[in-house]
Amino acid sequence: MSRSRTRRVVVIGGGANAEHEVALAGATGVAKALCSTGFEVDELTIGRDGVWRQGSGALGARPADSLAAALSIIERADAVFPVVHGPNGEDGTLAALCALASVPVVGSGVRAGAIGMDKWMTKLVAQAVGIATAPGRLITGIADVRFESQVAVKPVSAGSSYGVAVARDADELRAALADAARYDDRILVEDVIAGREIDVAVLQEADGHTWAAPALEIHADGLFDTRTKYDGSARFTVPAVLTDADRTALTDAALRLFDALGCAGLARIDFFLTEDGPVLNEVNTMPGMTPESQVPKMFAAAGVPYEQLIARLVDTAAIPG
Numbered sequence: 300m301s302r303s304r305t306r307r308v309v310v311i312g313g314g315a316n317a318e319h320e321v322a323l324a325g326a327t328g329v330a331k332a333l334c335s336t337g338f339e340v341d342e343l344t345i346g347r348d349g350v351w352r353q354g355s356g357a358l359g360a361r362p363a364d365s366l367a368a369a370l371s372i373i374e375r376a377d378a379v380f381p382v383v384h385g386p387n388g389e390d391g392t393l394a395a396l397c398a399l400a401s402v403p404v405v406g407s408g409v410r411a412g413a414i415g416m417d418k419w420m421t422k423l424v425a426q427a428v429g430i431a432t433a434p435g436r437l438i439t440g441i442a443d444v445r446f447e448s449q450v451a452v453k454p455v456s457a458g459s460s461y462g463v464a465v466a467r468d469a470d471e472l473r474a475a476l477a478d479a480a481r482y483d484d485r486i487l488v489e490d491v492i493a494g495r496e497i498d499v500a501v502l503q504e505a506d507g508h509t510w511a512a513p514a515l516e517i518h519a520d521g522l523f524d525t526r527t528k529y530d531g532s533a534r535f536t537v538p539a540v541l542t543d544a545d546r547t548a549l550t551d552a553a554l555r556l557f558d559a560l561g562c563a564g565l566a567r568i569d570f571f572l573t574e575d576g577p578v579l580n581e582v583n584t585m586p587g588m589t590p591e592s593q594v595p596k597m598f599a600a601a602g603v604p605y606e607q608l609i610a611r612l613v614d615t616a617a618i619p620g
């Protein structure tokens with residue numbers, strides 16, 4: 300790829316949340332890809348303690364002064380590529396930082412990041428645009444939840460399946476609520492949906508047009524849990540084998556939701572494919588980005604190799620507004 304000038308990209312990885320490790324791996328992949336296509340790259344990492352680092356060196360003793368030092372690196376960038384999942388990253392906070400600093404950033408702005416990170420709000424938006432979601436209720440604070448039938452329990456804002464469980468009796472429900480409460484004080488209790496797990500990746504190109512890569516099926520034995528996600532045992536089929544009707548329904552729903560949330564750049568929208576069609580599971584506005592992650596696999600199936608996908612995403616960077 301030839302470029303008229305070297306462009307400087309700041310890649311941010313890590314994050315002060317449970318998904319720190321996978322975000323480090325994604326950021327390393329993105330930084331390598333950018334270097335190989337001629338970008339100049341500065342890698343910044345947010346520690347689990349909230350302190351910003353460059354390489355192995357902390358940029359300050361505390362989050363605030365390290366952030367001040369990080370900002371002086373960020374302000375020199377032509378674009379910021381945040382590969383941070385979960386709270387204080389994917390939830391719009393890093394987009395907000397770039398908006399305030401007037402630096403273009405890859406991915407969704409504040410609103411779509413915040414709503415996409417909130418599984419309850421996402422459901423409300425999806426329902427409003429005619430996309431089915433798992434029937435469920437929101438538990439806040441101390442609530443007496445009676446067991447009636449098996450349910451999926453999950454924190455409203457988390458990721459990588461942390462705090463997610465299916466409860467089959469009252470004891471499991473109590474344990475699942477306690478575990479979910481470690482990640483968020485708002486908890487979703489949902490019907491368990493029987494269906495294939497299908498992910499759809501949406502890319503919004505620099506010219507604004509939006510398209511979906513061929514869908515991916517996850518073959519998980521029951522819940523797609525944290526261990527299966529990262530121990531290399533996850534099995535994916537890309538492209539997923541789908542009828543034309545199912546493919547169209549999934550793609551339409553993904554594009555409609557991307558639009559309704561006002562996402563930008565990239566999102567991975569995850570569904571259960573049931574006998575009655577797609578049921579939305581969740582939206583990831585900064586999905587896993589290692590070369591082995593679902594999104595790069597889906598774009599590879601669309602003829603866009605990893606390095607090219609990452610370079611095209613940099614082209615979409617904009618100052619959130």
Ligand SMILES: Nc1ncnc2c1ncn2[C@@H]1O[C@H](COP(=O)(O)OP(=O)(O)O)[C@@H](O)[C@H]1O
Nearest residue numbers: 433451458459460461463489490491492522523
């Ligand atoms: N309502 C549900 N019915 C059946 N399985 C579910 C349900 N909600 C979540 N799961 C399972 O749990 C996994 C993780 O839940 P998800 O909401 O995607 O959380 P995360 O944001 O941590 O990935 C899903 O990939 C799926 O396997």
Ligand SMILES: [Mg+2]
Nearest residue numbers: 459460569581
């Ligand atoms: Mg998920």
